[in-house]
Amino acid sequence: MRRTLLTLILMICMGSMLYAQKDTVHVQGFYEAGFVEGTLNDAIADVRANGDLNNTVFKLTPYEVYVLSSKIFMGFGENLEIVGPKPGSTQESALPQIVWTDEEIDRAYIIQTYGDVVMKNVWVVGASFSGTQLGTSITFEDSLAQNDTERGYFDGVIFDYFGIGSEGSGTVSVKADHFTGIFKNCYFRNGADDHFQYYGRAVSFPYQSANFHYDSLLFENTTFSNLSRIVMMEGNEYGSNIHLNHVTLINSVEWVIQSGWLENMSITNSIFVNPYMFGPRVLDICDDGQDYNDYLDGDCVDGEPGTPGGALVQDIVAVDSLGFEVDFTDQDRQIYIGNNVYYYEDYMETWFSECGWCTERIQNRESDELHLPSPAIGENAMAFYDSVDSEGNKVFQTMNIGEFYSDPVDFVTPPTNQDSMLTFVEFKWGVGSDLIWAYNLNETLKQKWPLSDNLAYNNATYKTAAWGGYPLGDLNWFPTEKADWEANQRDKDWETIDNWLTTGTADGVINSVEDPNTLPTGFALDQNYPNPFNPTTQIAYTVPEASNITLKVYNSLGQEVQNLFEGNRSAGRYEVTFNASGLSSGVYYYRLEAKEAGVSLTRKLTLIK
Numbered sequence: 001m002r003r004t005l006l007t008l009i010l011m012i013c014m015g016s017m018l019y020a021q022k023d024t025v026h027v028q029g030f031y032e033a034g035f036v037e038g039t040l041n042d043a044i045a046d047v048r049a050n051g052d053l054n055n056t057v058f059k060l061t062p063y064e065v066y067v068l069s070s071k072i073f074m075g076f077g078e079n080l081e082i083v084g085p086k087p088g089s090t091q092e093s094a095l096p097q098i099v100w101t102d103e104e105i106d107r108a109y110i111i112q113t114y115g116d117v118v119m120k121n122v123w124v125v126g127a128s129f130s131g132t133q134l135g136t137s138i139t140f141e142d143s144l145a146q147n148d149t150e151r152g153y154f155d156g157v158i159f160d161y162f163g164i165g166s167e168g169s170g171t172v173s174v175k176a177d178h179f180t181g182i183f184k185n186c187y188f189r190n191g192a193d194d195h196f197q198y199y200g201r202a203v204s205f206p207y208q209s210a211n212f213h214y215d216s217l218l219f220e221n222t223t224f225s226n227l228s229r230i231v232m233m234e235g236n237e238y239g240s241n242i243h244l245n246h247v248t249l250i251n252s253v254e255w256v257i258q259s260g261w262l263e264n265m266s267i268t269n270s271i272f273v274n275p276y277m278f279g280p281r282v283l284d285i286c287d288d289g290q291d292y293n294d295y296l297d298g299d300c301v302d303g304e305p306g307t308p309g310g311a312l313v314q315d316i317v318a319v320d321s322l323g324f325e326v327d328f329t330d331q332d333r334q335i336y337i338g339n340n341v342y343y344y345e346d347y348m349e350t351w352f353s354e355c356g357w358c359t360e361r362i363q364n365r366e367s368d369e370l371h372l373p374s375p376a377i378g379e380n381a382m383a384f385y386d387s388v389d390s391e392g393n394k395v396f397q398t399m400n401i402g403e404f405y406s407d408p409v410d411f412v413t414p415p416t417n418q419d420s421m422l423t424f425v426e427f428k429w430g431v432g433s434d435l436i437w438a439y440n441l442n443e444t445l446k447q448k449w450p451l452s453d454n455l456a457y458n459n460a461t462y463k464t465a466a467w468g469g470y471p472l473g474d475l476n477w478f479p480t481e482k483a484d485w486e487a488n489q490r491d492k493d494w495e496t497i498d499n500w501l502t503t504g505t506a507d508g509v510i511n512s513v514e515d516p517n518t519l520p521t522g523f524a525l526d527q528n529y530p531n532p533f534n535p536t537t538q539i540a541y542t543v544p545e546a547s548n549i550t551l552k553v554y555n556s557l558g559q560e561v562q563n564l565f566e567g568n569r570s571a572g573r574y575e576v577t578f579n580a581s582g583l584s585s586g587v588y589y590y591r592l593e594a595k596e597a598g599v600s601l602t603r604k605l606t607l608i609k
Helices: 005-018 037-051 291-295 345-354 358-361 381-383 418-429 441-445 479-488 490-503
Strands: 023-026 056-059 065-069 073-076 080-083 097-100 109-113 117-120 124-128 137-141 150-155 158-160 172-177 179-184 187-189 201-204 213-227 229-231 242-252 265-268 270-271 334-338 340-343 400-402 412-415 452-457 535-543 547-556 559-569 572-580 586-594 601-605
Touching: 037 065, 037 073, 117 187, 124 150, 124 441, 137 150, 150 358, 172 179, 201 213, 229 242, 242 490, 265 490, 334 490, 345 418, 345 559, 358 418, 381 400, 479 490, 535 586, 559 572
Parallel strands: 023 056, 056 080, 065 097, 073 109, 080 117, 097 124, 109 137, 117 150, 124 158, 137 172, 150 179, 158 187, 172 201, 179 213, 187 213, 201 229, 213 242, 242 265, 242 270, 265 334, 270 340, 334 400
Antiparallel strands: 412 452, 535 572, 547 559, 547 586, 586 601
8 A cells, every 4th residue: 555645654654752761861850849940940041961862862841841941952963852741631641841940031932943843741830930932933943054954743742822933933833945744633712812814823033034845744634713824835845745634623714724835735624714814805806996895796806706716725825926036837736625624603603793893894894894704715716726728627736625515513512712812803893992701711821621622513514524434623532433543544535636636536546548549748857755754765756768878866966876877768758766864864856867858857865763
């Protein structure tokens, strides 16, 4: 069975970091140590001094608090692993919390790392011990000169009460040109602050940064509540391999993924309730002179209500309009969004036109300023995905949008302070006042366990609507079904996702018939698969006529590291295996040359060990 790219990446990260045999250091918490702050800082410093950091797991105590006295700094080549016991159903089994000291020190970075980080069964709060929210982040950095890949693996982590992160970033801030992030069984909770519309984000580049890149982001069985976005990208930056499978989101201020500067993406088997509450305005959708009534009558945007940008992904930007160079074309892009729940709750949809500020706009004949619910996929994006050539054939076979469900899920206990949330949204539409709208924040500050949030749901249809007959959304809310899914369905999910991304079909069979006698019309060099890889990957290329060619791999300094083929090839399509077992992690380049034909084609590949 073919392994998907994301499954491979997950196995690499888990195998190289989480499951390595390491020594264990038990760290006392604030109360165990007699009301002492900095116990985790001190434990890490002691191990570093002995040179054993990469060979150590720091184990925390359940229902304890670890008060940071300074940031945790990891230099080049230093890796950090922090774990807590798996929580139970009693207060004493609560996840250990990591919080900041109340001292007025530099608290921008909870962790600032130039290496890899593993965290498991930990509750990280973006606030001080007394509950003051801070602009703080877990930040991954690298050096462009070293060309390293930074990796974060988070399993069973609650990221709570993080507003906008340090440097205008997110809970996890990426200042690296190669970053791989794995988030399994996590809960990004109450990413709500009072800073206009740029609120807490799960993963983000810093504000107005450039040249950083997500190599891959995987969110699996993870929940998001009361935040701005899951993923954010600024201009001059983009992400590859952004994948959401079995996630649940409720109450997002803006787009789930911003923006359309992306290469490959999938969103599957997931639930999105009240996404993009800020919403586009009528004047963004309708022509000059049109108003809210024209929108309701379907007279905007060529007669169909809609918006150029959708709530799940802000938009899709064509490669030639990105404004910066990338090593892929529009034809190389792989996007699949399908089998998801998407809707606004009735009270939220009503609020768009019946809030106090909204009724004033209507009374003052300024209804073009009203904000509106957004479709999952905007019209411009759909037009791009569904592009056809002059003969009516789909242009982008590996960009597809599947089914959406719109019936309410009926959560058991949704994490929504409805009155304060609606007031907050109205403030943002109108007067711009600030309001903290987090859900039951007192539970966070008192470390209450279990939390009152319960995003299990009562919709019987959705309980079997995911692939394989499992519940949609984060399966941690359905533990029995989750265990069965992990044993019997998980690999099948990623195989299906891989099929959609590589062939545009669920079963991996391309529904077209090609003439076997048709010869290629030009030289072509395909993107290697998988990418990133360890230690082998496949490289396919096409030769249109008998030619003398070379296919070689080079490092980032332009030095040849492997000759894959050199000699004569007749017209046809070929595939070769590149084995990089003797090379170190990093970015390499492979080049197909046919000098007599004046052809030189180059692509980039990434080795992760």
